[in-house]
Amino acid sequence: MQLVIIGLSVAIQIFLTAKKISPFISLLIIAIMSGLLLGMEPMEVIRSVERGVANTLGGLALIICLGAILGKLLEVSGAAERISGTLITAFGTSNIQWAVLLTGFLIGIPLYYNAGFVILVPLVFSISRRASLPLMYVAIPMAASLSTTHCFLPPHPSPVFLVNAFRADMGKTLVYGLMITVPVVIIAGPLLGRLLRKMIVPLPEIDRSLLPATERQLPPALPSFLLGLLPVILITTSVLASSIPGTGIIRTILLFAGDSTIALLISVLFAIYYFGVRTGAGMPATMKWLNDAISGISVILLIITAGGVFKQVLQDSGTDRYIASFSTAWNLPPLLFGWMITALLRVAIGSATVAGITAAGVVSPLVLSGTVSPELMVLAIGTGSVFGSHVNDSGFWMFKEFFNLTMRQTFLSWSVMETSISILGLIGVLLLDLFI
Numbered sequence: 001m002q003l004v005i006i007g008l009s010v011a012i013q014i015f016l017t018a019k020k021i022s023p024f025i026s027l028l029i030i031a032i033m034s035g036l037l038l039g040m041e042p043m044e045v046i047r048s049v050e051r052g053v054a055n056t057l058g059g060l061a062l063i064i065c066l067g068a069i070l071g072k073l074l075e076v077s078g079a080a081e082r083i084s085g086t087l088i089t090a091f092g093t094s095n096i097q098w099a100v101l102l103t104g105f106l107i108g109i110p111l112y113y114n115a116g117f118v119i120l121v122p123l124v125f126s127i128s129r130r131a132s133l134p135l136m137y138v139a140i141p142m143a144a145s146l147s148t149t150h151c152f153l154p155p156h157p158s159p160v161f162l163v164n165a166f167r168a169d170m171g172k173t174l175v176y177g178l179m180i181t182v183p184v185v186i187i188a189g190p191l192l193g194r195l196l197r198k199m200i201v202p203l204p205e206i207d208r209s210l211l212p213a214t215e216r217q218l219p220p221a222l223p224s225f226l227l228g229l230l231p232v233i234l235i236t237t238s239v240l241a242s243s244i245p246g247t248g249i250i251r252t253i254l255l256f257a258g259d260s261t262i263a264l265l266i267s268v269l270f271a272i273y274y275f276g277v278r279t280g281a282g283m284p285a286t287m288k289w290l291n292d293a294i295s296g297i298s299v300i301l302l303i304i305t306a307g308g309v310f311k312q313v314l315q316d317s318g319t320d321r322y323i324a325s326f327s328t329a330w331n332l333p334p335l336l337f338g339w340m341i342t343a344l345l346r347v348a349i350g351s352a353t354v355a356g357i358t359a360a361g362v363v364s365p366l367v368l369s370g371t372v373s374p375e376l377m378v379l380a381i382g383t384g385s386v387f388g389s390h391v392n393d394s395g396f397w398m399f400k401e402f403f404n405l406t407m408r409q410t411f412l413s414w415s416v417m418e419t420s421i422s423i424l425g426l427i428g429v430l431l432l433d434l435f436i
Contacts, residue, residue, distance in 0.1 A: 161411025307357030383425030
């Protein structure tokens with residue numbers, strides 16, 4: 001009966017998504033409905049909702065907001081544009097795919113997918129036109145690197161939520177994610193792009209609004225790179241410091257600065273000064289950038305919170321343990337089970353973030369029981385959340401419309417790329433599991 005109720009909840013989520021209902025509202029509806037149908041008393045459901053909100057926001061609200069602020073500062077200051085232009089110039093036309101790949105990767109770490117995509121699309125058009133290269137040959141490496149960082153690496157919303165839900169170590173998750181990301185983006189980016197170079201996609205007429213800005217003064221390259229990557233540097237350094245025995249002051253400082261919230265706060269403060277105060281933009285204008293960044297991420301934060309409520313209801317009703325028992329009954333490795341659940345939700349719902357946070361409630365007992373690495377489960381669910389992107393995914397339509405593709409071309413390019421990232425990512429997670 002519990003399985004039927006969960007199946008009904010997922011079906012309603014799919015139906016409401018198809019009717020364009022906000023995932024925030026739909027997830028709250030199915031969370032409350034599921035709790036009542038699973039035999040919880042009404043007041044128990046209310047307490048689960050409150051606990052779900054507190055547990056979810058407590059671990060990730062600051063990280064997501066600070067990550068959004070840093071991304072906004074890099075965007076409006078022109079630092080993201082400087083990073084991309086520097087890499088393209090350094091690599092040259094003969095290695096253009098690798099330049100675009102690295103650009104997407106570096107910009108994709110601090111910026112959310114949609115913002116990074118919109119920033120890099122003009123660059124893709126410009127490179128394709130200047131170098132007389134097929135559009136998909138250039139576009140696929142960019143999209144692959146942005147998508148991979150989005151599903152694998154903090155401070156993106158879904159990985160941060162999963163780290164919090166599974167009580168995983170943020171630094172280890174980041175390091176393991178980087179280890180998997182590199183080979184995945186090489187195969188799903190440049191190699192797939194070469195296979196698609198014969199796909200005929202006409203370039204649009206030159207539109208000056210699509211070309212990179214040249215009239216404004218961009219910040220220097222070195223501080224743009226350093227500030228964009230500072231959170232990653234601090235978090236990775238703390239992971240290395242944690243392996244050093246003892247309790248010295250240097251180790252303590254590195255561990256403190258490498259906490260994900262502190263690392264992002266330090267990066268944001270430096271970025272506010274360098275890209276705002278130092279340039280004469282003024283504190284009111286700089287604070288407006290911060291407010292715009294937070295307002296832009298507010299809907300995502302609410303969706304994640306509602307997903308946390310659903311997870312809490314499944315836990316408090318005992319249903320998560322019941323569903324997790326299928327992993328043992330079917331003799332499935334926990335990581336593969338987590339990936340399969342997430343991939344099915346992704347295909348059905350469309351949203352990678354919603355699929356990931358919904359699956360978290362199902363596989364939590366597998367992680368909390370200590371039978372599997374919480375960091376690897378974060379990555380298994382992350383890679384499952386990009387499987388089989390199709391018409392119910394906003395990313396599918398964004399890729400199609402920006403590059404003026406047919407439906408068939410979008411399936412052969414975007415959908416194949418996303419599925420490749422998912423399957424290759426799963427292989428990487430399972431390989432890491434053999435050694436960790």
